[in-house]
Amino acid sequence: MLFLLQDGITNGAIYALLGLALVLVFAVTRVILIPQGEFVTYGALTYATLASGQVPGTARLAVAMGILALGLDLYAGRRSLRPALIGRALATNILLPAAILVLTSSLADRQTPVAIDIALSLLIVGTIGLFLYRIAFAPIAHTSVLVLLIAAVGSHLALQGIGLVFFGAEGQRGPALSNATFTIDPLRFTGQSIAVYAVTLALIAVLWLFFGFTLYGKALRATAVNRLGARLVGIRTGLSGQIAFLLAAVIGAISGILIVPITTLYYDTGFLIGLKGFVAAIIGGLVSYPLTAVAALLVGGVEAFSSFYASNFKEVIVFALIIPVLLLRSLAKPAVEEEKD
Amino acid sequence: MAQRWPVLLFAALMAAIPFIPGMPPFWIVLLDNIGLSALVAMGLVLLTGVGGLTSFGQAAFCGFGAYATAVLTTTYGLSPWLTLPLSLLVSGIFAVALGLVTVRLSGHYLPLGTIAWGLGLFYLFSKLEFLGRNDGISGIPPLAIGSLKMIDPGAIYFAIWTAVILCAWLTMNLLDSRTGRAIRALRRGHVAAEAFGVHPPRTKLLVFIYAAVLAGLSGWLYAHFQRAVNPTPFGAQAGIEYLFVAVVGGAGYVWGGVLGAAIVVVLKEVLQDYLPYVFHGEGQLETIVFGMMLVLLLQLAPGGVWPWLTARLPTRPNRKAIETSSALPVRKKAAPIDDVVLQVDHASKRFGGLIAVNDVTFDVGTREIVALIGPNGAGKSTTFNLITGILPASSGAISVLGERLHRMTPQAITKLGISRTFQHVKLVADMTVLENVAIGAHLRGKAGALASLLRLDRTDEAKLLTEAARQIERVGLSAQADTLAGNLSLGQQRIVEIARALCADPMLLLLDEPAAGLRQLEKQQLATLLRALRDGGMSVLLVEHDMGFVMGLADRIVVLDFGAKIAEGTPEKIRTNPEVIRAYLGAVT
Numbered sequence: 001m002l003f004l005l006q007d008g009i010t011n012g013a014i015y016a017l018l019g020l021a022l023v024l025v026f027a028v029t030r031v032i033l034i035p036q037g038e039f040v041t042y043g044a045l046t047y048a049t050l051a052s053g054q055v056p057g058t059a060r061l062a063v064a065m066g067i068l069a070l071g072l073d074l075y076a077g078r079r080s081l082r083p084a085l086i087g088r089a090l091a092t093n094i095l096l097p098a099a100i101l102v103l104t105s106s107l108a109d110r111q112t113p114v115a116i117d118i119a120l121s122l123l124i125v126g127t128i129g130l131f132l133y134r135i136a137f138a139p140i141a142h143t144s145v146l147v148l149l150i151a152a153v154g155s156h157l158a159l160q161g162i163g164l165v166f167f168g169a170e171g172q173r174g175p176a177l178s179n180a181t182f183t184i185d186p187l188r189f190t191g192q193s194i195a196v197y198a199v200t201l202a203l204i205a206v207l208w209l210f211f212g213f214t215l216y217g218k219a220l221r222a223t224a225v226n227r228l229g230a231r232l233v234g235i236r237t238g239l240s241g242q243i244a245f246l247l248a249a250v251i252g253a254i255s256g257i258l259i260v261p262i263t264t265l266y267y268d269t270g271f272l273i274g275l276k277g278f279v280a281a282i283i284g285g286l287v288s289y290p291l292t293a294v295a296a297l298l299v300g301g302v303e304a305f306s307s308f309y310a311s312n313f314k315e316v317i318v319f320a321l322i323i324p325v326l327l328l329r330s331l332a333k334p335a336v337e338e339e340k341d
Numbered sequence: 342m343a344q345r346w347p348v349l350l351f352a353a354l355m356a357a358i359p360f361i362p363g364m365p366p367f368w369i370v371l372l373d374n375i376g377l378s379a380l381v382a383m384g385l386v387l388l389t390g391v392g393g394l395t396s397f398g399q400a401a402f403c404g405f406g407a408y409a410t411a412v413l414t415t416t417y418g419l420s421p422w423l424t425l426p427l428s429l430l431v432s433g434i435f436a437v438a439l440g441l442v443t444v445r446l447s448g449h450y451l452p453l454g455t456i457a458w459g460l461g462l463f464y465l466f467s468k469l470e471f472l473g474r475n476d477g478i479s480g481i482p483p484l485a486i487g488s489l490k491m492i493d494p495g496a497i498y499f500a501i502w503t504a505v506i507l508c509a510w511l512t513m514n515l516l517d518s519r520t521g522r523a524i525r526a527l528r529r530g531h532v533a534a535e536a537f538g539v540h541p542p543r544t545k546l547l548v549f550i551y552a553a554v555l556a557g558l559s560g561w562l563y564a565h566f567q568r569a570v571n572p573t574p575f576g577a578q579a580g581i582e583y584l585f586v587a588v589v590g591g592a593g594y595v596w597g598g599v600l601g602a603a604i605v606v607v608l609k610e611v612l613q614d615y616l617p618y619v620f621h622g623e624g625q626l627e628t629i630v631f632g633m634m635l636v637l638l639l640q641l642a643p644g645g646v647w648p649w650l651t652a653r654l655p656t657r658p659n660r661k662a663i664e665t666s667s668a669l670p671v672r673k674k675a676a677p678i679d680d681v682v683l684q685v686d687h688a689s690k691r692f693g694g695l696i697a698v699n700d701v702t703f704d705v706g707t708r709e710i711v712a713l714i715g716p717n718g719a720g721k722s723t724t725f726n727l728i729t730g731i732l733p734a735s736s737g738a739i740s741v742l743g744e745r746l747h748r749m750t751p752q753a754i755t756k757l758g759i760s761r762t763f764q765h766v767k768l769v770a771d772m773t774v775l776e777n778v779a780i781g782a783h784l785r786g787k788a789g790a791l792a793s794l795l796r797l798d799r800t801d802e803a804k805l806l807t808e809a810a811r812q813i814e815r816v817g818l819s820a821q822a823d824t825l826a827g828n829l830s831l832g833q834q835r836i837v838e839i840a841r842a843l844c845a846d847p848m849l850l851l852l853d854e855p856a857a858g859l860r861q862l863e864k865q866q867l868a869t870l871l872r873a874l875r876d877g878g879m880s881v882l883l884v885e886h887d888m889g890f891v892m893g894l895a896d897r898i899v900v901l902d903f904g905a906k907i908a909e910g911t912p913e914k915i916r917t918n919p920e921v922i923r924a925y926l927g928a929v930t
Contacts (some may be wrong), residue, residue: 136636160631312468319461
């Protein structure tokens, strides 16, 4: 019994991280981040590829996306092409991913410590997240939630297909962060599961501090509440979107790195994991961080128990979980607002 | 909007295609697939493009239709024609169940919910023993008429495209009707539609079921076309693709669904054929390109291909001829005696600690124009919302002709004879003035969705449109009757709102700042119109800031300040009332 609960909490912690990232991105950009799962896969498989001493394709993808983003930046600023603007665009879009690629290539075939592999993976996936926003979402940031959602689905399809090209159809596992194990009767804890808990708690704390006490965090919240108002007081809302995507990508990659030593990940596993983060985020109403975290633990628990008692219907049960939640929400608050676009 | 001959032409063209000599059988298969996809997309057009309800889960409804006929024909040996209604019924029943849960959700919850149950159902299909788990069910009998078995793609082609064209016709009928107007008002302007008796949750459920049944039909055809079913074509990926089809074609247009299906099916085929040559790579390259094109398309042409195409055609929609012989029964106007139509008795509304309306008492008599004035935040709009039933009063009573409006829905209050306009104009921008005004008469029509589908609603519909045309003429906008409401000036839109309110055949008209945004001449015309209405037996209660307009028009004025009534009387009295002057100009010491 208890070990199921333990299993559920470990998975739930991951879903909580993803759920938080989804809430974050939705609140700031109104994008329902379907490609979140790809960030998980990319993070995990980039890490696993680096650990096996190869250069992951994602580093090259970041460069390619950077070039596209540069084009968009230059096109968007074509009326006033000042050297500063060109310089900044070149630095973020070309130099940054290129530097990461060079760094990755030079470090890949050496025996590097785990920490460097992790740092590189986060850098790579983070830049991909940054550029994804610039390319796919920034040009349509003003449109309706629906249009953004469809664009999210499109990016998910593209990224998943690219994932298959880079990582192949076979699953991979990565090295564990820690091989320690210890037993507190009757449960056996692995260092990895402790790392999962610790990182989740730490990230939640960091997010809380970021949003509560930093200027950028507050700017993001302001953008979330009122986009136009935020612009009028001088917040660069496009930048807020990029920060949100950067954070979401890094959080996704961390989740991936945390679970890839525990379970084998395939190029398309991320989608399902991300969707379970979604179930949690929806239960949290896409607005509440604490509620989302609690809901994620619930999802993890339900999944663990149902995979033990009715393994065939594990996914059905997890996704069916959403129905009573939606029902409660719809009874509690009938929709009154009108669509604006 | 329903023009016959292009549909007939299209039908004839599609019927002729298989008889073209040298037609490669492969193309026929493609056309079959296009037809199947178009059926689902058409449902999505109604659901998403017109109704504003996004569903990623339509593939699951195809699955219900397909699995229903697969099980019934293979396990129970029923004839495929017998399973057709059953398949549609299964899809419909599941749509009712899922719809009751999901359609009341607003905005983004709905698409997320549909993704979730779409996935859940996919896993259910692939795990259930009697559905054959991952292998599915094979050996499904082909469709047959007499001894003619529709085994090859060329034969079932006719079944598929008959279904497509029939459904397109039905869908266009539905959109061009009383129910259709309710559906088209769902996306933007459902608050106004609700005030005139449209029941949004019910309408949403209706569209949801309709779309599901179309998907079920596609699934049923698919099962007898492939003669086997397995879970893959009914998964989340397929659900996403169907939405893509609708968006590509133009989510607001019935034929956009068909066009989108053609584009996507052909594109996928081409990509699958040629991409491996270009990239020499393994893997789902077409998925990558597919995803990228989706993102690109949304940035370049978010409206889809169909509207882009029709905008380049020279034809303009012709004016709809209205049968004017029949008219709706009209409410008997109250006799011209000194009777009270509306009585507001010690009404209060509290929002938490804020008292928006504080113990307000006033009345409106027959043939009387009463103006409610006061500085911003005085509680005028809240008072309006209390009268129309949008907000419940915290205490006090509001009654119409002696009947208390306690806990009545806005629809019921409209039926009693109160209709309103809105401070912020709430018209459906992509509907014509005539159609917008006809929404006002929604409660006076009877024809339901089934009658509309089969065009049995024409007499009812003619009455509604006649009434709408009559009210448009009354407010002097006949020349603009066929203009899209969104293309009118703000002042004209306000007048359209008045016409719509008149269409409900009210005895009391509530106007929320009717003169705002009007030019001087338009204001004079409006005043003349309102006086004429009053002399015809109508009572009017209006909120207005334009003092010149109010003073010249109103018989009596009620002044609110900070939620409380501070004065009431004729315009002359109000003009010199020291309380009123203080409220407007500040304390004069």
